[in-house]
Amino acid sequence: xxxxxxxxxxxxxxxxxxxxxxxxxxxxxxxxxxxxxxxxxxxxxxxxxxxxxxxxxxxxxxxxxxxxxxxxxxxxxxxxxxxxxxxxxxxx
Numbered sequence: 001x002x003x004x005x006x007x008x009x010x011x012x013x014x015x016x017x018x019x020x021x022x023x024x025x026x027x028x029x030x031x032x033x034x035x036x037x038x039x040x041x042x043x044x045x046x047x048x049x050x051x052x053x054x055x056x057x058x059x060x061x062x063x064x065x066x067x068x069x070x071x072x073x074x075x076x077x078x079x080x081x082x083x084x085x086x087x088x089x090x091x092x
Contacts, residue, residue: 004056007072017055019046020071028071032057 009015019031031046032039034055038047043060059066 004058005070005072006054006056008052008054009074010053015074017046017048018071018073019044019057020073022069022071024068031070 007017009017016033016035018033020028021031022028031044032041034046034048036048036050038045040046045058045060046055047058048055055072057070057072
């Protein structure tokens with residue numbers, strides 16, 4: 001599995017976590033939604049670590065086209081609510 005992109009959240013319980021990918025000049029793309037355990041879609045795998053209050057997004061067979069902006073949101077949006085966004089650049 002490739003290099004993880006991580007988001008550490010705070011608060012009680014495990015929130016719904018929404019991973020997005022944003023290519024320049026296009027709309028953000030919904031990748032995965034996860035609450036607990038792990039969730040996979042194609043080359044992507046998200047895994048929640050409740051004891052660490054962290055969720056990782058891993059990409060297998062990383063390619064140059066994977067070098068984009070990734071978002072993890074606590075609500076199903078990437079606009080209009082900047083307080084719930086975490087932004088992480090992922091470079092290959």
